[in-house]
Amino acid sequence: MPHQLHALAWLRWREAQRPRGGVLADDMGLGKTITMISLIVSDKEKNLDNEDEEDDPEKNSRLVQGGTLVVCPASLLTKWAGEVSAHCGPHALAVCAHHGAARATQPRRLAAADLVLTTYNILQRESEKGGVLTRVFWRRVILDEAHAVRNHKSATSQAVCALRAARRWALTGTPLHNKDLDLFALLKFLRCSPFDDLTMWKKWIDNKSLGGQERLNTVMRCIMLRRTKAQLQERGQLTCLPPRDEHQTDVTLATDEMNVYQKVLVFSKTLFAQFLHQRAERQADAQGFLHTGKNSEYEKMHKKMIALQGAKPVKSHEILVLLLRLRQVCGHCGLIASMLDPDDTPVDEDLGSQDLLAELNKLTLNDQRSRRKSGEKEKEEEQEEEGEGTTAAEAIRSVLSPNNPVFDLSRRSAKIDAVMRCLQEHVFPNKGEKAVVVSQWTSVLSLVERELKNAQVRCVTLSGRVPVPARAPLIAALNDARSDVRVMLLSLCAGGVGLNLVGANHLLLLDPHWNPQLEQQAQDRIFRVGQTKHVHIYRFTCLDTVEQSIRQLQKAKLELADNVLTGARNTNASKLTIEDLKLLFNMGPNPSS
Structure with a gap:
């Protein structure tokens, strides 16, 4: 397709620049895999020598000279092999899957292949032990789903950066997930000097200035090619996609579901008010919160939390766990009565493992006892609040009872x-x-x-x-x-x-x-x-x-x-x-x- 031919020309041009390589960040589903295979095949057909690599600082004459290494999630190994089989001639590329117990242990076995396929997990494990993948000087390294290494401190990110290669490519439809620092990990892998050094990155890019943002934009325009489906459709270059x-x-939640949601929300807001109060006491950036008045919502919630829990510090992960519980209630109230599945946990990678449902029940069911311990009430207004609290505690006991049918999965x-x-x-x-x-x-x-x-x-x-x-x-x-x-x-x-x-x-x-x-x-x-x-x-x-x-x-x-x-x-x-x-x-x- 036209957009793939344009991408292939750009890939060839980038491999003649410094750094040799870049980021192919086309929308998912636009054929990045086939485009990269085309680059590998065209590279081989030209029978290029390594004259352009003789001055490469990474090259080590003691290392075996290899072909192209593709690092991808395990689920994509068969996809890469299948695309080569479907779009290349019978002997166009010699493909080696470096995966499983019988994988190669000698560098020359891998170097004999035009294309070596492996996974991030395999590379990470071998990198820690000086494995065979680290003992080859690759003509080209391609990271598929490269956002997998966006945490530059992770062992996986460090492993891909340790690979020695003449050319480096990152394929991802989503190069930026949460923060600009996601891009630093890619620049580090690409050897995009001087911004592959964290000190220089912080000094010249991540300095919260307009100039830093403009420098990042300039760098990304030079080393990244990104086209969205909408852009290509507007240009008439992608007519094959349907509407x-x-x-x-x-x-709309049912009444009993909303009752549960509201009870969890009230507790969550109370805990969050305590968190804000702690933060305001530590920092001088929330004076408005400290002076909102004794009858404000924040102050009432803070007093309630102190009465129930004393001065126990509230941690940020506890707030995030409560947000998680609120989200689960939206799916089914019964979900908050059980711990998360292991398969669910990675999505909310910032969450701690503490389950606050037990704490929620404990605080609500012991509402009266806790209030008695808090001492005499100082004002008639607080006495009225106490009466309301007793009614609320009884209501919460009813709503959050395990016998409530709303929790039945x-x-x-x-x-x-x-x-x-x-x-x-x-x-x-x-x-x-x-x-x-x-x-x-x-x-x-x-x-x-x-x-x-x-x-x-x-x-x-x-x-x-x-x-x-x-x-x-x-x-x-x-x-x-x-x-x-x-x-x-x-x-x-x-x-x-x-x-x-x-x-x-x-x-x-x-x-x-x-x-x-x-x-x-x-x-x-x-x-x-x-x-x-x-x-x-x-x-x-x-x-x-x-x-x-x-x-x-x-x-x-x-x-x-x-x-x-x-x-x-x-x-x-x-x-x-x-x-x-x-x-x-x-x-x-x-x-x-």
């Missing part, structure tokens, strides 16, 4: 009901159409799976728990028009890694995530080159809950990424700030307003 519609589905929640209605109205009546249902939590996917089985609809589940070898048959079943599989249940984590799910043309996003790039990755699993049907994206949001606030924060994060990648000025914070948290707990104005 795509996005649908916002608002969900066999009962269909408002959101699950909305999901099933969507499938029954828009997918199942249309022969040949299939859907991918995406959630951050496998526990939510299990609830949908139960409903699908009750409706006698065949589905498959793909999550982090599914072994890599077992994933290909699941994907094939969805993509095969002759298969009776109508729905794939996909965890958000698993959906972010190079899957081709064009057999489905409906995608349902059940819950919003802090990182909108994860949702974008999931969407591009069905909206990509090869899709022939009209694509529909459905976003489910519970009204009057934290989910609506998360949607607002998503817009700010997408603007951040777009500003950096397009060269616009960036003035927005990239992580959850105190003002963001106030918005989520309905205790402050929208920071973007």
